[in-house]
Amino acid sequence: MIEQALDQLARWLMQADAGLGLVALVGLSMSLSHLFALVANRLTPRQVVSQLILDALVLSLALVLASLINMLLLRAFAGAAIDPGELLAKLGPSLIPGLFYCFVAAPYISDLIASVIWALIHLNMITLLHVHFNVSYGQALVLATPGFVVALLLVVAVFHQGWQRAYRQLASTLAPTAES
Amino acid sequence: MAPLQAIRIQLAGQRRLAGVLGWLVLLSGLSSLVISLHAGPLLLSALSPADLALVLQAVAILGLLLIPISGVISVTSQFAFWRGWLGGLPQPADIFLEPAVATADAASTRCTIVYLDGIHQSERDHPPKVAAFLALLESRLPSHVRLFKGLETYTVTPARLADDAGGSWFWRRLFALQEHHPNPWVSLICAVLVQANNVIKVGISSDRRYGPILNYELALKVAQRLAEQGFQPGQPPGGRPQELVLLGYSGGGEMALGMAEYLRRICRCPVRIMTFCGVFSGNQLLEQVGEIAMIVGDRDPVAAFGRIAYPGRSPLLPLSNWNKALKRGQVRRHCINGLSHNGLSGPFSDRNRTAVIAAIIGGL
Numbered sequence: 001m002i003e004q005a006l007d008q009l010a011r012w013l014m015q016a017d018a019g020l021g022l023v024a025l026v027g028l029s030m031s032l033s034h035l036f037a038l039v040a041n042r043l044t045p046r047q048v049v050s051q052l053i054l055d056a057l058v059l060s061l062a063l064v065l066a067s068l069i070n071m072l073l074l075r076a077f078a079g080a081a082i083d084p085g086e087l088l089a090k091l092g093p094s095l096i097p098g099l100f101y102c103f104v105a106a107p108y109i110s111d112l113i114a115s116v117i118w119a120l121i122h123l124n125m126i127t128l129l130h131v132h133f134n135v136s137y138g139q140a141l142v143l144a145t146p147g148f149v150v151a152l153l154l155v156v157a158v159f160h161q162g163w164q165r166a167y168r169q170l171a172s173t174l175a176p177t178a179e180s
Numbered sequence: 181m182a183p184l185q186a187i188r189i190q191l192a193g194q195r196r197l198a199g200v201l202g203w204l205v206l207l208s209g210l211s212s213l214v215i216s217l218h219a220g221p222l223l224l225s226a227l228s229p230a231d232l233a234l235v236l237q238a239v240a241i242l243g244l245l246l247i248p249i250s251g252v253i254s255v256t257s258q259f260a261f262w263r264g265w266l267g268g269l270p271q272p273a274d275i276f277l278e279p280a281v282a283t284a285d286a287a288s289t290r291c292t293i294v295y296l297d298g299i300h301q302s303e304r305d306h307p308p309k310v311a312a313f314l315a316l317l318e319s320r321l322p323s324h325v326r327l328f329k330g331l332e333t334y335t336v337t338p339a340r341l342a343d344d345a346g347g348s349w350f351w352r353r354l355f356a357l358q359e360h361h362p363n364p365w366v367s368l369i370c371a372v373l374v375q376a377n378n379v380i381k382v383g384i385s386s387d388r389r390y391g392p393i394l395n396y397e398l399a400l401k402v403a404q405r406l407a408e409q410g411f412q413p414g415q416p417p418g419g420r421p422q423e424l425v426l427l428g429y430s431g432g433g434e435m436a437l438g439m440a441e442y443l444r445r446i447c448r449c450p451v452r453i454m455t456f457c458g459v460f461s462g463n464q465l466l467e468q469v470g471e472i473a474m475i476v477g478d479r480d481p482v483a484a485f486g487r488i489a490y491p492g493r494s495p496l497l498p499l500s501n502w503n504k505a506l507k508r509g510q511v512r513r514h515c516i517n518g519l520s521h522n523g524l525s526g527p528f529s530d531r532n533r534t535a536v537i538a539a540i541i542g543g544l
Contacts, residue, residue, distance in 0.1 A: 039259050040393060106251030107390050108383030113248060167389045 019092030026098035027060030033104035062154035066147035094124035298430030299378035309528040382431040385438040386461035399442035414448040433458025441465040461490035462502025477519025
């Protein structure tokens with residue numbers, strides 16, 4: 001039973017190696033975009049690295065979850081039975097703009113860069129669904145949107161819980177420091 | 181070797197490597213531009229329209245990548261200073277520990293104007309037209325008001341851009357090219373690069389994530405320089421309380437708004453803000469700051485652009501810090517007819533400088 005499950009997992013991983021690698025890299029790039037939040041709060045280099053990796057894993061998980069939602073919707077509404085590995089391999093390239101997410105660290109234009117990257121990812125996903133699964137663009141939009149929204153919400157949640165709190169904490173500690 | 185020191189050395193090496201890589205990308209972009217400018221008609225005719233389109237696409241992509249990369253490199257230097265890697269961050273409580281040298285000027289001063297220059301600033305000394313403007317302003321100030329000039333607005337360390345940690349060699353070469361290169365295009369590109377660096381600093385100051393750190397660092401630097409000039413925080417014994425007025429031109433207006441609240445706390449005195457032709461976000465903490473006087477020109481497209489570039493100043497966001505300040509009646513606006521952002525009808529021109537100086541003195 002365990003052997004069969006591991007064999008299955010190995011088959012998925014081999015099919016999805018490029019897709020999974022891309023997901024992990026995008027997660028790391030997203031995590032890197034808020035590196036300064038960690039540096040600002042005077043974490044040690046070891047803490048910074050471990051926090052970066054942890055954030056990258058959580059963000060990668062969010063992207064994998066979005067792909068799984070796409071898979072379920074494809075099976076339910078388009079009748080396309082596809083395993084997760086194959087899906088990741090086919091839809092993974094839609095995440096390529098996310099490799100540049102680290103540039104969200106740039107000052108002032110960060111929101112613009114993030115919005116453009118998310119829009120490109122969604123657009124790529126719709127196009128790839130249309131090409132690989134022979135669904136119309138309208139159907140592809142309906143199928144891709146729930147997964148996209150879930151991924152976006154999870155990333156926003158990580159942003160609010162981790163990074164933005166770190167920046168707010170820093171801003172509030174600077175004011176009393178200035179007074180001391 | 182102590183582990184902390186080893187980490188510092190390693191991080192310093194990484195910072196140098198990152199800096200070198202960043203500048204390599206920047207220089208390769210510049211050299212592509214120069215080659216394309218100098219390319220003869222023969223080379224251009226040898227390229228098919230498809231090749232030209234490809235080259236243009238590559239240049240556009242490089243440009244798109246360079247903007248965020250420059251921003252990230254600039255933020256890195258702010259954070260290196262914040263972490264104490266560039267010589268340590270002074271403690272606010274230590275700045276005014278040394279008893280100030282009591283000069284006759286310092287004793288009679290009740291108001292100190294701190295001038296923050298626009299994005300053209302690269303040296304501690306101001307350009308000739310700005311220096312002439314400041315000299316005229318200084319001569320017309322009341323006796324109890326002192327002007328503090330020559331402050332490097334866009335570096336967090338008390339250094340010129342040419343001595344800024346991480347990029348000093350680059351800036352020195354850039355200034356040499358700007359001043360001595362016979363080709364005016366090269367001089368122009370170098371001037372644009374200096375201004376681009378300062379624009380990034382304005383962007384960092386207005387950024388909700390990085391702004392607090394940069395503004396705090398700048399406030400510390402200004403407080404240090406004021407302490408050197410004999411400034412006494414709070415109410416000196418037997419003396420009158422001093423007031424600080426931050427006078428910012430163009431991007432200096434953003435820096436003034438950014439550091440005002442921190443400077444008020446560090447120097448323990450009231451702080452007011454005056455901007456002329458100011459480009460600023462208004463994102464900062466303004467509640468405890470005194471009046472904000474804006475001197476604007478009716479022919480100034482750059483200052484007007486600030487209202488579009490910074491959403492916080494749009495009336496569509498009534499809860500932004502700037503709009504709250506407007507509601508409190510904290511902002512006063514003085515419009516000068518015929519004033520543009522720079523050049524022959526700018527605030528430093530012979531035509532308009534008297535009107536601008538009169539508006540500044542009238543607002544004191």
